Amino acid sequence: MKNIKISITIILLVFFSLSLAWAATPETTEKITWRNYEKGRAMAEKQGKKIFLYFHADWCTYCKKMELTTFKDKGVIDYINENYIAIRVDSDKEQKIASLFGVRGLPSTWFLKSDSGKLSSMPGYIDSNRLLTILKFINTESYEKMSYQDFKATI
Numbered sequence: 755m756k757n758i759k760i761s762i763t764i765i766l767l768v769f770f771s772l773s774l775a776w777a778a779t780p781e782t783t784e785k786i787t788w789r790n791y792e793k794g795r796a797m798a799e800k801q802g803k804k805i806f807l808y809f810h811a812d813w814c815t816y817c818k819k820m821e822l823t824t825f826k827d828k829g830v831i832d833y834i835n836e837n838y839i840a841i842r843v844d845s846d847k848e849q850k851i852a853s854l855f856g857v858r859g860l861p862s863t864w865f866l867k868s869d870s871g872k873l874s875s876m877p878g879y880i881d882s883n884r885l886l887t888i889l890k891f892i893n894t895e896s897y898e899k900m901s902y903q904d905f906k907a908t909i
Contacts, residue, residue, distance in 0.1 A: 786831055786840050791851050794841035798868045804893060805866035806838040809845045809852055814860040816879040827882035830889070837893045865892045873897070 788808075789797060798805045810817035824830060834840050845852035845860060855864055855875070863880060865873040865888075873892060880888070887906060891897060896905045 784828065784831055786825055786834050788840050788842040791841055791843055791848065794839045795870050798839040798866070798870070801839065802868045803837065803839050804868055804873070805864075805870065806834055806840045806889070807843065807855070807864035807866055808841065809843050809855070809857045809860060809862040809864075811844060811846045811860055813846075817861045820861050820879050824880060824882045824885055827886070829886050830882050833886060833889050833893075837889070 791807075794805060794807075797803075810821070843851050845857050845862075855862070855872075859877050861879060862875065862877050863885075864875045867873055874897075876888070887909065888902075890909065891902055891905045900908075
């Protein structure tokens with residue numbers, strides 16, 4: 755009888771622990787839909803969307819920070835997924851592509867036209883608020899009409 759009580763107690767503890775872990779998990783598993791370089795370029799041209807090109811490496815501290823903060827922000831996720839083709843390039847594994855864009859430090863972010871023409875780049879960590887503003891500035895082609903500072907003042 756004692757063994758049965760211990761078994762039931764263990765089962766209840768396991769069940770309780772699992773239910774707490776499940777409750778702590780965010781309901782949305784929404785994330786940026788990353789593509790590889792070639793597939794992303796083809797999709798962007800076909801869909802007429804601009805490209806958000808992100809260079810990273812496994813050892814890069816600020817890349818990890820950006821992935822744990824900026825790329826977890828719902829506003830950033832939604833805006834990129836809706837308006838851009840997102841391409842993620844590991845600069846260690848795809849050195850030829852990194853070299854093509856002159857990547858010297860990480861993280862490095864590029865904004866490209868749908869035909870892969872270069873628009874602009876930003877080196878280093880970018881927080882979610884700043885990135886969202888830049889994404890909107892580039893996507894709306896406001897860079898053709900005003901400076902980034904003027905654009906910031908309008909939003």
